[in-house]
Amino acid sequence: MKLYPSARTVFQQKINNILPKEDKSSALFENIFKLQQIYVFEKSKATPKQADNESWKVFMEMFNELGSVEFSKVISILKGKTLSFPTEEEYQDSIITALCYYYKEVEGMNWKQIKERVDIKDLNNIKFGIRVQQLKGFIDEQIFRSIKRITGNE
Secondary structure (H helix, E strand, O other), X not given: OOOOOOOOOHHHHHHHHHOOOOHHHHHHHHHHHHHHHHHHHHHHOOOOOOOOHHHHHHHHHHHHHHHHHHHHHHHXXXXXXXXXXXXXXXXXXXXXXXXXXXXHHHOOOXXXXXXXXXXXXXXOHHHHHXXXXXXXXXXXXXXXXXXXXXXXXX
């Protein structure tokens, strides 16, 4: 088992060399790690840390969903920083906005066609129309900045 497939530090390489190679031992290690995380949480409840019950539930859910290797990659990326994720509704709205932008601006569809394509009968074309225009403005600005950089007119 390699906890760090692309070990970037001496510590990560050491851990890769130490961890058991057999699947049975790897599963046991993952279970021990989960228990250790629960222990850390329980211990932290006695101290004035910000680690609340909900945060640790999410932490363990992510570990269970991603597995130890992918979870280690996330930990390496975050390096202890706090990160806020969008709500499920915000994320879904973001996906719908991108789809609407694509169908409106790239495919040239009207809102009736877009509603049929995304199969959302009560799609709020005013709400998403505004978001599409905001996204279009952002994309146009990025293109404009790139052109200025390329032509040296910054």
